[in-house]
Amino acid sequence: MSNLQVSIYRYNPETDSAPYMQEFQVDTKGRDLMVLDVLHMMKEQDNGLAFRRSCREGVCGSDGMNMNGKNGLACITPLSDVIKGNKLTLRPLPGLPVIRDMVVDMGLFYKQYERIQPYLQNDEPAPAIERLQSPEDRDKLDGLYECILCACCSTSCPSFWWNPDKFVGPAGLLQSYRFLADSRDNATEQRLSELEDPFSVFRCRGIMNCVAVCPKGLNPTRAIGKIRDMLLADAT
Amino acid sequence: MVTNITSFSRSGLSDWLMQRVSAVVMALYAVFLVAYLLFNPGLDYYAWSGLFAQTWMRIFSLLAFISLSAHAWVGLWTVTTDYIKPTNVRIGVQLFIILAIFAFLVWSIQILWGA
Amino acid sequence: MSNLRSLTYDAIIIGGGGSGLRAALELAKSGKKTAVLSKVFPTRSHTVSAQGGITCAIASSDPDDDWRWHMYDTVKGGDYIADQDAAEYMCSEGPKAVFELEHMGLPFSRFDNGRIYQRPFGGQSKNFGEGGQAARTCAAADRTGHALLHTLYQNNLKNNTTFLNEWYAVDLVKNSDGDVVGCIAMCIETGEVVQVKSKATVLATGGAGRIYASTTNALINTGDGIGMALRAGFPMQDMEMWQFHPTGIYGAGTLVTEGCRGEGGYLINKDGERFMERYAPNAKDLAGRDVVARSMVMEIIEGRGCGEKGDHVFLKLDHLGEDVLGKRLPGIVELSKTFAHVDPAKDPIPVVPTCHYMMGGIPTNVHGQAIMQDESGNDQIVNGLYACGEAACVSVHGANRLGGNSLLDLVVFGRAAGMFIESALNEGIEYLDASESDIEFAMKRMSRWNESEGGETVPALKAELQEIMQNSFGVFREEKNMQEGVQKLADLRSRIDNAYLPDKSNAFNTARVEALELDNLMEVAEATAIAALERKESRGAHSRYDFPDRDDVNWLKHSMYYPATKELKKRDVNFKPKTVDTFEPKVRTY
Numbered sequence: 001m002s003n004l005q006v007s008i009y010r011y012n013p014e015t016d017s018a019p020y021m022q023e024f025q026v027d028t029k030g031r032d033l034m035v036l037d038v039l040h041m042m043k044e045q046d047n048g049l050a051f052r053r054s055c056r057e058g059v060c061g062s063d064g065m066n067m068n069g070k071n072g073l074a075c076i077t078p079l080s081d082v083i084k085g086n087k088l089t090l091r092p093l094p095g096l097p098v099i100r101d102m103v104v105d106m107g108l109f110y111k112q113y114e115r116i117q118p119y120l121q122n123d124e125p126a127p128a129i130e131r132l133q134s135p136e137d138r139d140k141l142d143g144l145y146e147c148i149l150c151a152c153c154s155t156s157c158p159s160f161w162w163n164p165d166k167f168v169g170p171a172g173l174l175q176s177y178r179f180l181a182d183s184r185d186n187a188t189e190q191r192l193s194e195l196e197d198p199f200s201v202f203r204c205r206g207i208m209n210c211v212a213v214c215p216k217g218l219n220p221t222r223a224i225g226k227i228r229d230m231l232l233a234d235a236t
Numbered sequence: 237m238v239t240n241i242t243s244f245s246r247s248g249l250s251d252w253l254m255q256r257v258s259a260v261v262m263a264l265y266a267v268f269l270v271a272y273l274l275f276n277p278g279l280d281y282y283a284w285s286g287l288f289a290q291t292w293m294r295i296f297s298l299l300a301f302i303s304l305s306a307h308a309w310v311g312l313w314t315v316t317t318d319y320i321k322p323t324n325v326r327i328g329v330q331l332f333i334i335l336a337i338f339a340f341l342v343w344s345i346q347i348l349w350g351a
Numbered sequence: 352m353s354n355l356r357s358l359t360y361d362a363i364i365i366g367g368g369g370s371g372l373r374a375a376l377e378l379a380k381s382g383k384k385t386a387v388l389s390k391v392f393p394t395r396s397h398t399v400s401a402q403g404g405i406t407c408a409i410a411s412s413d414p415d416d417d418w419r420w421h422m423y424d425t426v427k428g429g430d431y432i433a434d435q436d437a438a439e440y441m442c443s444e445g446p447k448a449v450f451e452l453e454h455m456g457l458p459f460s461r462f463d464n465g466r467i468y469q470r471p472f473g474g475q476s477k478n479f480g481e482g483g484q485a486a487r488t489c490a491a492a493d494r495t496g497h498a499l500l501h502t503l504y505q506n507n508l509k510n511n512t513t514f515l516n517e518w519y520a521v522d523l524v525k526n527s528d529g530d531v532v533g534c535i536a537m538c539i540e541t542g543e544v545v546q547v548k549s550k551a552t553v554l555a556t557g558g559a560g561r562i563y564a565s566t567t568n569a570l571i572n573t574g575d576g577i578g579m580a581l582r583a584g585f586p587m588q589d590m591e592m593w594q595f596h597p598t599g600i601y602g603a604g605t606l607v608t609e610g611c612r613g614e615g616g617y618l619i620n621k622d623g624e625r626f627m628e629r630y631a632p633n634a635k636d637l638a639g640r641d642v643v644a645r646s647m648v649m650e651i652i653e654g655r656g657c658g659e660k661g662d663h664v665f666l667k668l669d670h671l672g673e674d675v676l677g678k679r680l681p682g683i684v685e686l687s688k689t690f691a692h693v694d695p696a697k698d699p700i701p702v703v704p705t706c707h708y709m710m711g712g713i714p715t716n717v718h719g720q721a722i723m724q725d726e727s728g729n730d731q732i733v734n735g736l737y738a739c740g741e742a743a744c745v746s747v748h749g750a751n752r753l754g755g756n757s758l759l760d761l762v763v764f765g766r767a768a769g770m771f772i773e774s775a776l777n778e779g780i781e782y783l784d785a786s787e788s789d790i791e792f793a794m795k796r797m798s799r800w801n802e803s804e805g806g807e808t809v810p811a812l813k814a815e816l817q818e819i820m821q822n823s824f825g826v827f828r829e830e831k832n833m834q835e836g837v838q839k840l841a842d843l844r845s846r847i848d849n850a851y852l853p854d855k856s857n858a859f860n861t862a863r864v865e866a867l868e869l870d871n872l873m874e875v876a877e878a879t880a881i882a883a884l885e886r887k888e889s890r891g892a893h894s895r896y897d898f899p900d901r902d903d904v905n906w907l908k909h910s911m912y913y914p915a916t917k918e919l920k921k922r923d924v925n926f927k928p929k930t931v932d933t934f935e936p937k938v939r940t941y
Contacts (some may be wrong), residue, residue, distance in 0.1 A: 010877055012856060012858060014856050014857060014858055015856065020474055036551070043810070043862075044810050047808065047809070047810075047854050047862040048853075048854040048856065048860075048862060050859045050860070051861070052395075053569045053570055054391055054395040054396075054570055054571065055395070055397065055399060055400050055567045055569040055570075056570055056605075057400065057605045057606075057686060057689075057690070058685075058686075058689065059395070059399050059400055059494075059497055059682075059901075060391075060395040060396075060397075060399050060400070061394065061395065062391065062392075072714070076689050078689075099858065100858050100859040101859075103859045108394070110392075114508055117509075118505045118508065119422045119455070119456060119502075119505040119506055119508060119509040120454075120455060120456025120505075122454075126450075126454040128450070129450055129466075130409070130449075130450050130453035130454070130459070130466065130467050131453060131454065132464070132466060133461055133465055133466030133503050134461065134463075135460075135461045135462070135463060135465075138458065138459075138460060139463045141458045142492075145458045145491075145494075145498060145501075146494060146497070148394070148497070149392075149394055153368045159318075162317075162318040162319065162855065163317070164319065166238045176541070179456075182456070182458070184456065185456075193237070194237045195237070195248075196237075196247055196248055196249045197237050197238045197239065197240065197246075197247065197248050197460050198238075198240060198243045198246075198247070198248035198251050198314075199238040199240070199248065199317075200237065200238055200248065201248060202248030202249070202251065202252050203314075204929050228249075228252070231249045232249065232253070233811075235249055236253075
């Protein structure tokens with residue numbers, strides 16, 4: 001598999017009237033590179049190829065993309081995990097407008113994140129030291145706070161594809177629950193009241209694509225279930 | 237909070253709960269009917285209409301049909317808001333669905349309590 | 352050039368990492384018209400990669416802990432060229448800044464009593480080095496940077512900070528008085544170039560580890576702020592001081608936190624020997640990073656390295672057990688599986704010293720104000736220019752930073768800069784507007800690339816620069832090799848000045864950004880090289896075969912690199928803390 005065939009989505013709004021797939025041959029010298037390494041090798045062939053990247057170790061969430069049909073982070077996805085028959089197909093994250101090549105407009109995704117008020121709210125005066133929190137209460141945040149906002153989950157979610165303006169999406173809801181679950185946050189009632197409409201949370205149909213693709217191994221579906229339980233407990 | 241006026245209860249939580257409760261009712265009804273059919277292998281028209289002549293069966297059936305109507309509305313309303321983006325078309329389709337569900341419900345009442 | 356659209360702010364913060372966001376938060380709360388300009392969405396900044404924690408004497412693990420002990424460790428760790436007034440400020444203000452982060456929602460790990468979890472890190476002591484190992488690094492598992500950066504971004508959202516995300520700052524704009532009055536910036540999405548006018552310009556652009564071929568740093572760490580300041584003619588301080596982190600994953604360069612050793616892990620050579628016991632009998636694997644990195648290289652040079660080529664050592668963690676690994680170091684387990692194909696619960700991780708942190712940078716005072724020197728060597732404030740975070744050299748890290756002190760530096764001095772700018776704005780600031788020619792000067796470089804018609808391309812030149820730095824300015828340095836390096840860099844500079852940008856499109860042109868970044872890498876590399884060549888001693892992270900000893904007579908000084916003349920001058924280290932006695936230089940052992 002020394003010569004890898006890569007097919008990649010190309011679109012430059014200044015020169016292309018429509019997007020197209022471009023073929024690249026990349027000499028991997030038989031190494032099991034990360035997909036991001038392959039992208040860099042392609043960029044040496046064609047300097048105009050645009051994609052986002054930053055930390056190259058799976059913590060900044062810049063290089064979420066669709067690799068052979070599955071969303072993931074290019075920097076921590078080895079070729080051996082994705083290639084089928086020596087062929088790699090790269091497309092931008094589905095469901096968001098493409099700016100150029102692999103770069104999508106994340107505006108709607110960020111808007112949904114902002115909508116859930118992703119910050120701790122506590123109207124009691126803060127103590128002179130930290131607010132105390134038991135290790136058990138802190139444990140409740142594990143599996144929630146680690147989200148890197150890469151958008152792999154939300155852009156693999158059909159409910160988010162259909163209603164990206166109304167459904168908060170798995171990433172936003174995971175963060176919503178991160179604050180609902182925090183023993184230091186006391187805006188629970190107000191947070192829940194913002195979520196009980198038919199779209200924000202309840203568009204989740206339990207498809208669980210989000211769980212299947214999350215590069216950090218997080219489980220938004222479970223968090224959404226917990227939000228629903230809280231809404232139910234609150235309203236009945 | 238996303239506002240909306242065409243959903244069943246204007247609350248996602250109520251809609252969601254309604255769908256779950258109605259599903260349970262329909263499931264019980266379906267299980268009952270299947271069991272009835274299994275335990276009455278030589279079923280004829282008189283036995284069947286005898287069953288539906290009993291008040292409790294009529295009420296149970298009505299409950300199942302109301303559940304079906306509510307369930308269908310919540311589900312189809314969701315489908316229309318997912319897939320039909322032009323507002324006029326969506327409202328038109330939703331109106332059609334409501335009328336159809338209403339008609340079916342009235343018809344089912346007529347069957348249950350009619351001649 | 353007056354056809355440039357202009358954006359006007361009270362303060363512009365260039366860089367959306369920890370220090371930039373902390374400064375922005377302070378200013379947003381004050382109601383000043385502030386914007387954060389970042390070349391990536393803020394949570395993609397390199398702060399996100401910090402793992403082990405934020406070192407601060409909050410007296411959680413040890414109720415008797417004292418910020419003065421932390422200050423002592425910091426000054427000693429920096430091999431005595433940390434400014435003691437700055438270290439004093441950081442260590443004493445630190446607890447306040449850390450508690451604020453907690454109040455903002457940072458999900459710190461906890462002790463059973465509900466207080467913030469603290470772990471031991473390298474170079475930490477109690478009672479001024481007399482009381483044994485301290486545990487002073489506040490942690491959110493091994494994702495503290497991620498937790499910190501997201502918390503700061505979230506609180507900026509809460510306070511309605513204006514963000515110019517995916518904008519790239521090209522160069523500073525100076526008026527005819529030499530005051531900094533904003534910058535030229537480009538919207539990456541559209542390619543639009545604007546003039547940002549501002550009374551305070553804060554460079555919070557982070558480090559530049561990408562000048563080395565092997566680095567733990569993100570691909571975006573190209574020293575943009577350092578490049579901008581150097582091109583504007585401002586001096587850089589202590590640029591020879593680059594920290595090589597002992598534990599970068601062999602081959603990949605990704606960081607493995609010092610917290611691994613804090614939790615009880617240790618380094619072994621090919622014989623399975625815990626070799627740090629020989630080099631640092633007391634602190635062992637938790638000696639200063641420079642000491643550990645050098646010891647590792649010595650082991651490798653003396654033939655006790657691991658692997659086929661004998662070019663790395665192992666970090667042993669399996670004895671900690673899956674529970675501790677899962678609870679305290681979950682990210683490390685992930686990273687080593689991904690990048691080293693090793694499960695640390697079973698096998699040791701192959702590691703090698705890897706470029707990690709720039710101790711040097713834009714000289715500033717504790718308020719973040721950039722400093723230059725007048726002709727007689729006295730400090731002089733640069734009007735309008737501020738720096739904080741890794742881009743700045745306050746200097747609290749001196750010649751070697753202690754683990755966990757970078758996150759503290761970010762929040763303490765980001766906050767300090769924000770507070771100072773707020774009060775300066777309240778008092779009123781008036782600078783001359785930039786003239787046409789001032790703006791044109793700042794546009795020169797951008798125009799050069801846009802008009803380039805042929806020549807070498809960016810990726811190859813960048814790779815060459817990184818090789819030069821790796822080979823000539825690594826863990827151990829030596830005159831002749833460095834001279835060659837300086838020569839090669841001079842040569843490379845003229846080639847970069849004639850390099851070619853083939854893609855001149857406007858929409859999200861990452862090739863243009865990378866070209867502009869290459870200029871900055873060049874500036875940083877050259878400043879580093881010349882400063883390293885001129886500092887004729889070994890101190891902290893700067894260690895020379897030909898001058899193996901510390902020379903306090905001649906070099907108990909900051910170095911100041913001047914770009915116009917490419918000269919290295921000296922600047923006095925501050926030995927006058929306000930509330931504690933001076934820590935006099937001593938022989939540094941662990």
